[in-house]
Amino acid sequence: MTTALLILIASAGGTGICLVFAGARPVLLQPISGGAGGPARTGRRLRRGLIALIAGLVAFMVTRWPVAIPLVALAVVGLEGLGGRPARHAIERIEAIASWTEMLRDTLAGAAGLTQALIATAPICPQVIREQVSTLASRLSSGVTLSVALESFADELTDPAADVVVASLLMAATERAHRLGELLGALAESTREEVAMRQGVEASRSSARSAVRTVAGFSMAFLGLMALFDRPYLAPYRSASGQAVLVVVGALFALGLWLMAVMVRARPAPRLFAPEPGR
Numbered sequence: 001m002t003t004a005l006l007i008l009i010a011s012a013g014g015t016g017i018c019l020v021f022a023g024a025r026p027v028l029l030q031p032i033s034g035g036a037g038g039p040a041r042t043g044r045r046l047r048r049g050l051i052a053l054i055a056g057l058v059a060f061m062v063t064r065w066p067v068a069i070p071l072v073a074l075a076v077v078g079l080e081g082l083g084g085r086p087a088r089h090a091i092e093r094i095e096a097i098a099s100w101t102e103m104l105r106d107t108l109a110g111a112a113g114l115t116q117a118l119i120a121t122a123p124i125c126p127q128v129i130r131e132q133v134s135t136l137a138s139r140l141s142s143g144v145t146l147s148v149a150l151e152s153f154a155d156e157l158t159d160p161a162a163d164v165v166v167a168s169l170l171m172a173a174t175e176r177a178h179r180l181g182e183l184l185g186a187l188a189e190s191t192r193e194e195v196a197m198r199q200g201v202e203a204s205r206s207s208a209r210s211a212v213r214t215v216a217g218f219s220m221a222f223l224g225l226m227a228l229f230d231r232p233y234l235a236p237y238r239s240a241s242g243q244a245v246l247v248v249v250g251a252l253f254a255l256g257l258w259l260m261a262v263m264v265r266a267r268p269a270p271r272l273f274a275p276e277p278g279r
Contacts, residue, residue, distance in 0.1 A: 052076040063227045063234070067243050071250035075220060075257070087202050089128075091195055094161045096126035098191035100133065101165050105184040114172060114180070115140050132156045146173045154273045161191050163272035205264040212260045219253075 055076045056069035100121060107117040122130070122137035132153060139149040147170055154166040165187055172180045226234055236242045 048077065059224075062224065065237060065243060065246065067246050067250065071246065071254075072220075074250075074254050075216065087198075087205070090159075091198050091202065093128050093157075093159055094191060094198070095195045096128040097157075097159065097161050097165060098188045098195065100125045100129060101184050101188040101191065104169075105181045105188065108181045108184070114169065115146055118169075129157065129162075151273065158271070160269040160271050161194065165191075167272055208260075208264050212257070212264075216253075216257060 052073040053069075056071075056073035059068035059072040060066065062068075103121045103125060104117055107120050108114065118133075119137040119140055122134045125133045135156065136149055136153040139152065140146065150166050150170050150173070154163050165184070168180070168183055168187060237246055
């Protein structure tokens with residue numbers, strides 16, 4: 001029985017360690033040039049994995065249940081996944097694109113050419129997209145053609161709202177479109193309307209996420225209090241069969257969290273500039 005318990009502990013600990021690397025792997029495999037936020041996102045994933053592992057180890061020390069390590073670690077990761085950070089970041093980026101579009105419109109009104117206007121807005125554009133706009137300006141200053149630089153800019157932003165603006169700029173660069181300033185103003189206005197719509201949707205999703213986090217948090221807190229103050233009631237779960245039952249219950253709980261996270265997750269909108277196969 002002692003050998004089996006040690007095997008379970010080792011397996012659970014290995015699962016927790018795998019969670020740490022699994023949290024960082026998706027970002028570590030991304031190209032470094034793929035937009036802003038890479039190192040910061042890697043740090044957040046590492047911290048999330050470490051917090052999940054520590055929570056699992058604390059749960060094991062309190063309950064002496066080997067399966068508590070992966071179950072609690074997965075619950076922590078799942079609850080963190082119910083946060084609205086990606087949606088908020090997307091809204092901030094769309095709003096930044098609207099502000100940058102207005103800057104382009106105003107700069108073009110000063111009789112500057114399109115290439116000069118793009119370069120001039122790089123130091124003053126919103127911080128959320130400043131890295132991508134600065135890269136665009138650097139490419140234009142080094143002699144890269146306007147169409148190639150704009151297409152690379154759209155690939156780096158990977159945002160449908162930016163694709164619409166880039167498509168308008170490409171049309172102006174290749175077809176010599178007239179009244180580009182008015183078109184950019186209209187695009188900025190429609191982009192801000194999209195921001196307002198997304199903010200309303202995100203507010204409703206935030207209430208649903210809060211309800212799920214509250215229910216899950218109270219459930220975990222109740223189980224922790226029972227493990228601390230009513231150990232005889234939970235004694236049957238220390239057996240092998242009890243641990244198996246906990247695995248089933250924990251899997252169902254994790255499935256419920258995952259389904260709720262899927263329900264409140266923002267769906268990516270289709271883009272005008274689809275990425276090339278294999279990229």
